[in-house]
Amino acid sequence: GAVVSQHPSWVICKSGTSVKIECRSLDFQATTMFWYRQFPKQSLMLMATSNEGSKATYEQGVEKDKFLINHASLTLSTLTVTSAHPEDSSFYICSASPHGHLNTEAFFGQGTRLTVV
């Protein structure tokens, strides 16, 4: 199957700093990628749709200035948590589907655990 890779797997940062998380499709091109957030023992909530070459689409309630998304190439989307605070601590997961699997399966990165101290 297709492979989606996230980096880093975990990160600890100080309150007020920014953190960048990368999501790469390793063996396919993805014009669209998706970012999810998962709180401990809770479900995945869609944060935003990352569109290659254009602005991301954010879900209601997600601050676009807090969570900056850049999709500069067909294989890379980045999520930057700006001026991070402890309440931003969470597990962030990206997903994408190859063109031939658009309606069949989502391929997920391994996730990034962010801890803001």
Next chain:
Amino acid sequence: AQTVTQSQPEMSVQEAETVTLSCTYDTSESNYYLFWYKQPPSRQMILVIRQEAYKQQNATENRFSVNFQKAAKSFSLKISDSQLGDTAMYFCAFATDTGTASKLTFGTGTRLQVTL
């Protein structure tokens, strides 16, 4: 907007037994896709099974099968011959026909524990 509801926060089953996880959803769409994803302790999301709403036949993948009741908006997962490796969080998920399989609305999850 779509909603997905999983009413069983936790389930337990003995090895080799059968267990059914419940899922209901709400949508005004006529065609869509339903999924069950597994999240083991590694937290890597893994597709278990998929169902297209326009197909009446229930999907089956080895020990995993679904009971899809479109009129009732119900999509339960049956795991037969449960194995220790099935221990995980299971999420029911919904995707619209106009979106992609990666744009998902998830249920709250059911934590399944398989015991000896």
